[in-house]
Structure formats: structure tokens, C-alpha cells
Amino acid sequence: MSLSKLSRAFSLIVLALAAHVSFAQDRVITGKVSDASGAPLSGVSVVAKGSTLGTQTDAAGQFRLSVPASVNTLVLSSVGFETREVAIQGNSLTVSLAAASSSMEDVVVVAYGTRRKTDLTGSVVAVGAKDFQKGNINSAEQLLVGKVAGLSVTTGGGSAGGGSRLRIRGGASLNASNDPLLVIDGVPVDGNGISGSANLLNTINPNDIESMTILKDASATALYGSRASNGVIIVTTKKGGKGALRFNFNNVTSVGMIADYVDVLTADEIRGIINRDATATGNNTYKAMLGTANTDWQKEIYQAAIGVDNTISASGSLGNIPFRASVGYLNQNGILKTNNFSRISTAINLSPKLLNDNLAVNISVKASQTQNRFANEGAIGNAVTFDPTQPVLSGNRNWGGYYEWIAGGLPNDLSNRNPVGLLMLRDNRSTVNRMIGNAQFEYTLPFLRDLKLQANLGMDFADGSGNDNTDSVSATAFRDGGRKRYYEQQKINQLADVGLFYSKDIKKIKSKVDVLVAHSYQSFLTKVSNFPALSYRRIYDPANPAKKDTIIGSEPVFKTDRPEYRLESYIGRVNYTLMDKYLITATIRSDASSKLNPDDRIGYFPSVAVAWKAREDFFKNSKSINDFKFRFSWGVTGQQDGIGYYSYLPRYSLSSNTAMQQFGNAFVSYLRPEGYDPSIRWETTTTTNFGLDYGFFNNRISGTVDYYSRETKDLLANVAVASGANFVNEIVTNVGNINSEGVEVVLNLVPIRNKNVTWDLSLNYAYNKATITNLLRNPDPKFKGQEVTGIGGGTGNTIGIHAVGSFPNSFYMLKQIYDGNGNPIEGLFEDTNRDGIINNDDRQISQKPAADVLLGFSTNLTIKKFSVGFTGHGMVGNYLYNNVNSNNAVMRAVKNPVRFIGNATRNFLTTNFVNNWYLSDYYLENA
Missing domain, CATH: 2.170.130.10 (TonB-dependent receptor, plug domain)
Incomplete structure (x- = not known):
């Protein structure tokens, strides 16, 4: 054998021995991974530290991995959980992963x-x-x-x-x-x-x-x-997370009751008032109208509102794809009879990571069908005012069998209506289908990990339709017949956002910077189908009791409309952090809206904010202070919801079917010009905010304090125009300013926090003051303000005003004069301008409906797995106008001049007013 052959043989032997030794040093590690509750986690990455050897857990949370003997540690990681390193001790491991620190507090x-x-x-x-x-x-x-x-x-x-x-x-x-x-x-x-x-x-x-x-x-x-x-x-x-499949079922069964009834007179009290009046006047007309019943009309129309709300959800992983899916069903009766709301809902979320985890995808779809039966809320007012001496049913089939006031054999045109009849003889139902879905993508560039490409494609689709039918036998339909009205509307809101996000830690200068640059496009399309109301009569034949509806007159014209507007935007944001204690945020957005004319449709909305984590400088070594941060911000935002889709363009609208022109025997629709403002633009609001975040004793005491000031310019307001100047009496245009300021304080407390018991308390306080500083383009010393807030009763009465120097919607009333016992004197008001005449010029700004202070309180006590909580809220400094009393606490409400008997609120026994005094500030009440 040659030397070369021996050398090759020796080499092969050495390699074989080395391989054998290496193989002998490998070992197989098995294990099971679960979450904190013990549920198995699938798809968990298990990697031998310092190598590329790895595997994933199966659906049961189990894994098997062969590793060299030199490897002593495994690294386990999963989305939504803290990464954990585990020392290899033996060949079998049981590992629990804690949820990642991504709570709302973080x-x-x-x-x-x-x-x-x-x-x-x-x-x-x-x-x-x-x-x-x-x-x-x-x-x-x-x-x-x-x-x-x-x-x-x-x-x-x-x-x-x-x-x-x-x-x-x-x-x-x-x-x-x-x-x-x-x-x-x-x-x-x-x-x-x-x-x-x-x-x-x-x-x-x-x-x-x-x-x-x-x-x-x-x-x-x-x-x-x-x-x-x-x-x-x-x-x-909610989104899914990796882990074993989990199911959750939630049920809430509820019973709601009306909080309080309007305090009205009883049937016996009404009989007493009418009898005394008949004795005093010698006129028995109204006495003859009295009934013998004792009907509490409010109890006849209200009910216990029973509701059932069920939701079942499933979450976990489909392979390596985290998901969550839910189905819900709600059925809720209203406290007003015939009122009902039901909802069937479903939601699906998928959040996979693809392309070696470089592409994060989040797909979310929420769909629902809601069905409403709207009660005739006119029954509420009529239950207060209808004569309690009369029965619910009349004893005959006229007007659906319900008792009504009759004049000349027909329902009295000007009387109130039987509230039960109003509920039962009107059927107003709707169905709304809605789907909100979006797909979000975030791709991290493999060659530049600090840069991410982002996209968000979304749609909000809604389709609403309904039928509003008033029975032709109803007392409200005796002149024009019953009413059948069908309505339908679709809305399609489409969104496309694309952007770049860059984030970088610059350790040399202890800084972190992230930058967002994005483009957004959103369109809003509305499809309106105007189905005109049809009037009909129900023919009743005793020989053939089947109901038959006959349309009165010819079927009116059907109309459709498709208004649409679009919004295109460019967005920029920079966040900069120095030494994890000095923070700066700067943003800019430009919006181009199709609602505005081309010269004014682009607006710019900048902001800047800074923050200083002062704890790092002053309380770094303090064990009791764990958060102390000052904040300051300034920025500009806008408002375009008060602008119509085409408010800057001359346009015409088709007349309604009740406003057609007659030419011979034909009725035709006509086009009516609409008012417009070619220079209309959005409101702009500039806000300055100072804030403090604090936390003591490991956040056992924490909260925030904020002060803000805000100025809104170019207010969108209804402004009167000269006759013939713009086709209409008033238009929506930009005029006026509002300033507001306020303070907000939040205090969170954790009096008890241990292994078995946690007790949380939270209190919040907010003060707000708003003042109108301008309402005119040109000064006018005679201009007191813009009267607003119409009320029920009388003709054209308004009780509010927008006035310079006052809170928006302040009450604008006559100042009531009282007798020595503190009771209001009917018709007697203060002559505030001393001209000897009581008229509209004597009205004064008095109180406001908005609160000075909002208060909130909540507490929750958890003992092991049992939890009980309470939430309360309130307002201070706001007033309301009691339109129920101003309408009904008078003699003419009981003894109506058009010859029917009504009811009065109990306040009538205090005032003894004969007539209505709608503008009296007596009716303002501390809310």
C-alpha cells in the first residue's frame, strides 16, 4: 500500500471518529411550553443559544430539539410574550412564558x-x-x-x-x-x-x-x-395571540326601568279643577266632557326593558397565524312600548407574520346587522298631557278602538292624541347592515432594519333601509289617510394610507429618533334613494273583514342622489428623545378637501410638543417618586363637518312631492336654487396645552394635571343674507371666533394591592369655560347675537343665544318677578331697559346648558377571582329649561280653548298660571 493511500485511509478514519464523537455529544431535549395560566402555547420559537439550531412547539405546546452537548441554554420567544432563556437541566423541560409588557399602562x-x-x-x-x-x-x-x-x-x-x-x-x-x-x-x-x-x-x-x-x-x-x-x-x-385555541362566552341579562315619571295631576285632581271652574263660571261645557276613568297614561306606555347580550369568541393560532373570531347577539327592549333594538355581529382578526417575519399583516373585519323598531316618541308628551279621566279604549272600532277627542264626528285637529294609540298604530322598522374592514401591512427592509414600509387599506360600508307606516285608522291619519314611507341609504367610505416609518437608536449621543412620512386618500360616497310617502285608505267591508289598502291619488316621483366628497392628505411626524428624558414631537398634515373651492381647499395643520421627565434630574434616587413629567404642546386643527359636499357651488334641488306645481291636470316637480358661499373654508382651532404626569410609591398614587386654552377662528355659522342676494334667507359661512380654557385633574389610587386583594380608585375633575369673542364680519352696535334653541309650544320661540362675551347657547330669557312668598307672578317681568314696555328687548342672558365642571369616579375591588366595581359621574354649573312645565303647568293645558280636557304638571298648583309664559327664566332649573 502506497503512502498516499495510507494517508487517505487515515484521514477517513479520523473524520469518521470525529463524526462519531460529535454525534455522541449531541443530545435530544424535549419539553412543553405554556402561558401563565398553564395553557399550552403553539408556534413558540425554541432556539439553541449561540447557534442556528431551532424548532417550534406544536399545537400541544410540545417540542423536540437535538442540540450539541456544548449548548447549555435554550431561547424561547413568541409574539405577545416575554422572551425567556432557560438553562438545560436534564433532557426534559417545562417552561412558562409571561405575557409581554404591553398593557394599556405601557x-x-x-x-x-x-x-x-x-x-x-x-x-x-x-x-x-x-x-x-x-x-x-x-x-x-x-x-x-x-x-x-x-x-x-x-x-x-x-x-x-x-x-x-x-x-x-x-x-x-x-x-x-x-x-x-x-x-x-x-x-x-x-x-x-x-x-x-x-x-x-x-x-x-x-x-x-x-x-x-x-x-x-x-x-x-x-x-x-x-x-x-x-x-x-x-x-x-381585540386581536388574537399565539397559543392554544381558547373559547370565551359572555352573557349579560338586564332589566331597565324608567328613572322617574313626570309629576302630573291625577284624574281626581282634574275632576276637582274642572268642577270648581264650572261652579265659578257657571259654564258646564268642560264638566260634561269629564270621564270616569283613572288612567295613568305614563304607566300605560312604559315597560320593563328586558335585554339579553351574548358573545362567544375563539382565539389562538391557526398554524402560525394568530387569530380571533367572535359572534354576538343582542336583543334589547326599550322602556317605551314597541321599541326594540337587536344586533347580530361578527368580528374576525388575523395577524400573521410572513417573509421570515419581515412582513407583519393585520386583517380585521367587523360586520353587523342591526334591526330597530322605533317607537312613536310623540306618545311621551301626549302621556303627560292626555286627560286621565278618559279610558285607553273607547269601546268601538273607530280610530283603532282607542279613545280620542272628537269634533264634528272626526278627531279634533288641535287636540292631543291617545298615547297608546300613537304607539300601537305606527310601525317604524329599519335594518342596517354594516361592514368595517381593513388590512394593515408593515414590511421591515431586511437590508435596513430601521426602515419600515406601511400601508393601511380600509373600507366602511353601511346600508340602511326601513319602512315607516302609520295605520289609516289612526287618529293622526283621518285627513290624509295612512302613510307608508320607505327609505334607503348606502354609504361607502374607502381609505388608502401608505407611508414610511424610520426608527433609530443613536447610542453615541443617547438619542432615539423616529420619523413618519405618509400619504392618505379617503373618499365618502352616499347613495340616497328618496322614496316618497304614499297616502292610503283602508277599506272596511263587514261582509269581507279582510283589510285592503288603497293608495290615494297617483304614485309620486321616485328620486335618487349620489353626493360624494374626497380628502387627500400628506402627513409628517418626527419624535426625538434625548437621554430618555427630553422628548420632542413635531407633526404636519396638509388636507385637500373637495368640499372647498380649488383656491381654498388645501389647509395645513402643524403641531409641536415637548416633554421633560424631571424625575431623572431631580428625583433619580427617590424610591417614592417614579414618574414626574412636564408636557407642553401647541397645534392647529380643523373642522369641516359643517360644510356641505358642494357648498361652494351654485346648485339646484328637486322639489318634494308635496311642493309640486300644477299645470292643467298634471303635477310636476321643479328645480329650486340653493344658497352657496364660493369662499367657504374650514374652521381652524389653535390649542395650547400644559401638562404634568405624576406617579408616587410605585404608582400607588398617580395621575395627570392639564391646563389648556383654545381659540377657534372662521366659525361655520348660519348668517342672514339680503333678500334676493343668494336665493335664500341665510347661508352657512365663516364668521366669528370662540375662546375656551380649562383645567383637568386625574387622581388614581391603589389603597390595597397584594396577592389576593386589589382595590383601585380613580377620580377625575374637568373645568371648562368658553366665550364667544366675535360674531360679525363688520361691527354693528345693534346686533345682540344670534338667537338659537327652539322649544316646543308657541310659534317661533327661541330661548338661547350666541352672543359676544357669553358662553355659546346661553339662555336668553325674561327676568321673572316673584311675590313675597317666592311664587312667580303671572305675566310680570323686569323692565331691564327701563323703557316702560316689556318686550323682546328686555330679555337677558341668564345661565347656560353647558356644565362648568365634569366629575368622574370609579372604584373596583378584586378578591382573588371575584370582582365588584362602581362608576359615578356628575356635572356642576349647568342649567336646563323645563319645557314640560312651561307648556303644561297652566290652566289652558287642563281646560283647552279648542274644547278638550288635558292634564297639567304638578307645578301648576304652585304657579296657578292661566297662560303660557315660555320666555320666563322661572323655568330655568339647576341641572
């Missing part, structure tokens, strides 16, 4: 991204699922009641599925909308709602919401530009 959803709470420079409040209002929640805004300083949530009407009025820092406008902008999973939605729905947010299942972030100051809201002057509420829905 990371906050803001405009176009997220930020650590400690790095916020603006006035931002995040409310997470654990802090939401609990109980019977039908609509998302109810989750926030009493939770946020400066946010008022006022329920409107109390109908099932009905909405609430949201105001952040009181609002910034006069005649335009004061509603905050709503952003749902990155999609700004149209705040005008959809036909057939009383509430924009009731189409979303509250059980699907993970958090709601309220952006208050201009630094936080400026990235939403021309729609953000009244603040922004960002709604983020």
Missing part, C-alpha cells in the same frame, strides 16, 4: 401608530378593557362614562340602541358638529351615521373592543388635520 395607541405611555408628549388618555364601564352596555361610547376627564357622555332619549352625545373639552364650534372624530382600527369613519340607525357606534359589539384612546390636545390630534378640532377617539378591537 403602550398607547395614538395617531398612526403606538407609543410608550412614558414617551407621550400630548394629552392622551387610554382606557383598556379592564377599566371599561361594566353592566348593560349596548353601544361602545357607554364604556367611557365617567372614565375620562373632560369627556362628557350624555345619553339622548333612552331608546334601545340609541346613541349618546360625546363632547371632549366642551367642543369647539357653534353651528358645525362638536362630535369628536372616530377612528376604528385605523379607519376614520363618517360621523353623520346612516338612515335607519339612531347611533353610529351601536353597530359594533362592545365585547370586541380592546381599548379606546382619547386624543385631546392639538399635538395628539393634528395628524387628523381638518377633522380633529373636537378631539379624536381611537377604537381598537
Whole structure:
């Protein structure tokens, strides 16, 4: 054998031995990975530290990995969990992963991204699922009641599925909308709602919401530009996470009752008043009208409102794709009979990572169908005013069998109506289908990890339709017949955002910078189908009792409309942090809106904010102070909701079917010119905010203090125009300014926090003052202000005013004079201008409907797995006008001049007024 052959043979032997030794040194490690609750986690990455050897856990959370003997540590990681290094001890491991530190206390959803709470420079409040209002929640805004300083949530009407009025820092406008902008999973939605729905947010299942972030100051809201002057509420829905499949079922069964009845006179009291009047006057006309019943009309129309809300959800991983899916069903009766709201909802979220985890995808779809039966709310007023001496049913089939006041054999045109009949003989139902979906993409460049490409494609589709039918046998239909009205509307809101996000830690100078540059395009299309109301008669034949509806006259004209507007924007933001204690945020957004003429349609909305974590300089070594940060921000936002889609263009509208012109035997529609302002533009609001964030004793005591001032210019207002100058009496245009300022204080306490018991307390206080500083383009010493706030009763009565130097919508009343016992003297008012005449010139600005102070309080006590909580809220300094008393606490309400008997509120026994005095400030009450 040659030397070369021996050499080769030796080499092969050595390599074989080396391989054998290496193989002998490998070992197989098995294990199981679970979360903190013990549930198995699938898709967890298990890597031998210092190598590329790795695997993933299966659906049962188990893994098997062969590693060299030199490897002593495994690294386990998964989205949503803290990365953990585990020492290899033996061949079998059991590992538990803790959830990642991404709670609402740490990371906050803001405009176009997220930020650590400690790095916020603006006035931002995040409310997470654990802090939401609990109980019977039908609509998302109810989750926030009493939770946020400066946010008022006022329920409107109390109908099932009905909405609430949201105001952040009181609002910034006069005649335009004061509603905050709503952003749902990155999609700004149209705040005008959809036909057939009383509430924009009731189409979303509250059980699907993970958090709601309220952006208050201009630094936080400026990235939403021309729609953000009244603040922004960002709604983020729940997402899935890696792990085993989990199911959750939630049920809430509720019973609601009317809070209080209007205090009215009883049937016996009405009989006493009428009998005494007949004796005094010798006129028995009204006495003869008295009935023998004792009907409590309010109890006849109200009911116990039973509701059931069920949601089932599933979350976990489909392979390596985190997901969450839910289905919900809500059925809620209203406290007013015949009122009902139901909702079927579903939500799906997928959040996979692709391309070696470089591409993060988040797909979210929320769909719902809501059905409403709207009660005839006219029954509420009529239950207060209808004669309690009369029965509900008349004993015959006329007018549906319900008792009505009759004149000449027909229902009295001017009398009130049987409230039960109003409810039962009108059927108003609607169906709304809605889908909000979006796909978000974030791609991290492999060759430049600091740069990410981002895109958000979204759509909000809503379709509402309904039928509003009044039975032809109803007393309200005796002249024109029954009414059948069908309505339909579609809204399509499409969004396309694309941008670049760059983030870099510059360790040499202890700095961090991130930059966002983006382009946004959004279109809003509305399809309106105007189906005119049809009048019909129901023919009743005793020989053939089947009902037959016959249309009166010819079928009127059907019309459609497709208004649309578009918004194109460019967005820029820079966040800079120095030494993790000095922070600067600068933003700019330009908006181009098709609502405005080409010369004025582009607006620029900048902001700048700075913050200083003073703890690092003054309390660094303190064990009791863990947060002490000063904030300052300034910025400009806009408002365009008060502008019509085509307000700057001359345009014509088709007349309604009740306003047609007759030519011979034919009736034809005509075109009517609309008023317009070619130079209309959006309002602009400039806000300055000073803030302090504090935390003591490991945040056992924490909170915020904010002071803000705000000025709104170019107010959108209804302004009178000279006759013949613009086809109409008034137009919407830009005129006037409002200034406002306020203080907000939040105090959070944790009196008890240990292994078994946690007790949390939260209090918030908000003060706001607004003043109109200008309402005219040209000074006019005779101009007192713009009268607003119409009321029920009388003709053309208004009780409010927008006036320079006053709060918007201040009450504008006559000053009542009282007798020695403190009772109002009928018809006697103060002659404030001393001209000897009591008229409109004597009215004075007196009080306001807006509160000076908003208060919120919440507490929660958790003992192991049992939890109980309480939330309260209140207002101070606001007044209301009691239109119920001004209308009904008078003799003419009982003994009506058009010859029927009504009822009066109990306040009549105090005033003994004969006539109505709608403008008396006696009817202003501390709310």
C-alpha cells in the first residue's frame, strides 16, 4: 500500500471518529411550553443559544430539539410574550412564558401608530378593557362614562340602541358638529351615521373592543388635520395571540326601568279643577266632557326593558397565524312600548407574520346587522298631557278602538292624541347592515432594519333601509289617510394610507429618533334613494273583514342622489428623545378637501410638543417618586363637518312631492336654487396645552394635571343674507371666533394591592369655560347675537343665544318677578331697559346648558377571582329649561280653548298660571 493511500485511509478514519464523537455529544431535549395560566402555547420559537439550531412547539405546546452537548441554554420567544432563556437541566423541560409588557399602562395607541405611555408628549388618555364601564352596555361610547376627564357622555332619549352625545373639552364650534372624530382600527369613519340607525357606534359589539384612546390636545390630534378640532377617539378591537385555541362566552341579562315619571295631576285632581271652574263660571261645557276613568297614561306606555347580550369568541393560532373570531347577539327592549333594538355581529382578526417575519399583516373585519323598531316618541308628551279621566279604549272600532277627542264626528285637529294609540298604530322598522374592514401591512427592509414600509387599506360600508307606516285608522291619519314611507341609504367610505416609518437608536449621543412620512386618500360616497310617502285608505267591508289598502291619488316621483366628497392628505411626524428624558414631537398634515373651492381647499395643520421627565434630574434616587413629567404642546386643527359636499357651488334641488306645481291636470316637480358661499373654508382651532404626569410609591398614587386654552377662528355659522342676494334667507359661512380654557385633574389610587386583594380608585375633575369673542364680519352696535334653541309650544320661540362675551347657547330669557312668598307672578317681568314696555328687548342672558365642571369616579375591588366595581359621574354649573312645565303647568293645558280636557304638571298648583309664559327664566332649573 502506497503512502498516499495510507494517508487517505487515515484521514477517513479520523473524520469518521470525529463524526462519531460529535454525534455522541449531541443530545435530544424535549419539553412543553405554556402561558401563565398553564395553557399550552403553539408556534413558540425554541432556539439553541449561540447557534442556528431551532424548532417550534406544536399545537400541544410540545417540542423536540437535538442540540450539541456544548449548548447549555435554550431561547424561547413568541409574539405577545416575554422572551425567556432557560438553562438545560436534564433532557426534559417545562417552561412558562409571561405575557409581554404591553398593557394599556405601557403602550398607547395614538395617531398612526403606538407609543410608550412614558414617551407621550400630548394629552392622551387610554382606557383598556379592564377599566371599561361594566353592566348593560349596548353601544361602545357607554364604556367611557365617567372614565375620562373632560369627556362628557350624555345619553339622548333612552331608546334601545340609541346613541349618546360625546363632547371632549366642551367642543369647539357653534353651528358645525362638536362630535369628536372616530377612528376604528385605523379607519376614520363618517360621523353623520346612516338612515335607519339612531347611533353610529351601536353597530359594533362592545365585547370586541380592546381599548379606546382619547386624543385631546392639538399635538395628539393634528395628524387628523381638518377633522380633529373636537378631539379624536381611537377604537381598537381585540386581536388574537399565539397559543392554544381558547373559547370565551359572555352573557349579560338586564332589566331597565324608567328613572322617574313626570309629576302630573291625577284624574281626581282634574275632576276637582274642572268642577270648581264650572261652579265659578257657571259654564258646564268642560264638566260634561269629564270621564270616569283613572288612567295613568305614563304607566300605560312604559315597560320593563328586558335585554339579553351574548358573545362567544375563539382565539389562538391557526398554524402560525394568530387569530380571533367572535359572534354576538343582542336583543334589547326599550322602556317605551314597541321599541326594540337587536344586533347580530361578527368580528374576525388575523395577524400573521410572513417573509421570515419581515412582513407583519393585520386583517380585521367587523360586520353587523342591526334591526330597530322605533317607537312613536310623540306618545311621551301626549302621556303627560292626555286627560286621565278618559279610558285607553273607547269601546268601538273607530280610530283603532282607542279613545280620542272628537269634533264634528272626526278627531279634533288641535287636540292631543291617545298615547297608546300613537304607539300601537305606527310601525317604524329599519335594518342596517354594516361592514368595517381593513388590512394593515408593515414590511421591515431586511437590508435596513430601521426602515419600515406601511400601508393601511380600509373600507366602511353601511346600508340602511326601513319602512315607516302609520295605520289609516289612526287618529293622526283621518285627513290624509295612512302613510307608508320607505327609505334607503348606502354609504361607502374607502381609505388608502401608505407611508414610511424610520426608527433609530443613536447610542453615541443617547438619542432615539423616529420619523413618519405618509400619504392618505379617503373618499365618502352616499347613495340616497328618496322614496316618497304614499297616502292610503283602508277599506272596511263587514261582509269581507279582510283589510285592503288603497293608495290615494297617483304614485309620486321616485328620486335618487349620489353626493360624494374626497380628502387627500400628506402627513409628517418626527419624535426625538434625548437621554430618555427630553422628548420632542413635531407633526404636519396638509388636507385637500373637495368640499372647498380649488383656491381654498388645501389647509395645513402643524403641531409641536415637548416633554421633560424631571424625575431623572431631580428625583433619580427617590424610591417614592417614579414618574414626574412636564408636557407642553401647541397645534392647529380643523373642522369641516359643517360644510356641505358642494357648498361652494351654485346648485339646484328637486322639489318634494308635496311642493309640486300644477299645470292643467298634471303635477310636476321643479328645480329650486340653493344658497352657496364660493369662499367657504374650514374652521381652524389653535390649542395650547400644559401638562404634568405624576406617579408616587410605585404608582400607588398617580395621575395627570392639564391646563389648556383654545381659540377657534372662521366659525361655520348660519348668517342672514339680503333678500334676493343668494336665493335664500341665510347661508352657512365663516364668521366669528370662540375662546375656551380649562383645567383637568386625574387622581388614581391603589389603597390595597397584594396577592389576593386589589382595590383601585380613580377620580377625575374637568373645568371648562368658553366665550364667544366675535360674531360679525363688520361691527354693528345693534346686533345682540344670534338667537338659537327652539322649544316646543308657541310659534317661533327661541330661548338661547350666541352672543359676544357669553358662553355659546346661553339662555336668553325674561327676568321673572316673584311675590313675597317666592311664587312667580303671572305675566310680570323686569323692565331691564327701563323703557316702560316689556318686550323682546328686555330679555337677558341668564345661565347656560353647558356644565362648568365634569366629575368622574370609579372604584373596583378584586378578591382573588371575584370582582365588584362602581362608576359615578356628575356635572356642576349647568342649567336646563323645563319645557314640560312651561307648556303644561297652566290652566289652558287642563281646560283647552279648542274644547278638550288635558292634564297639567304638578307645578301648576304652585304657579296657578292661566297662560303660557315660555320666555320666563322661572323655568330655568339647576341641572
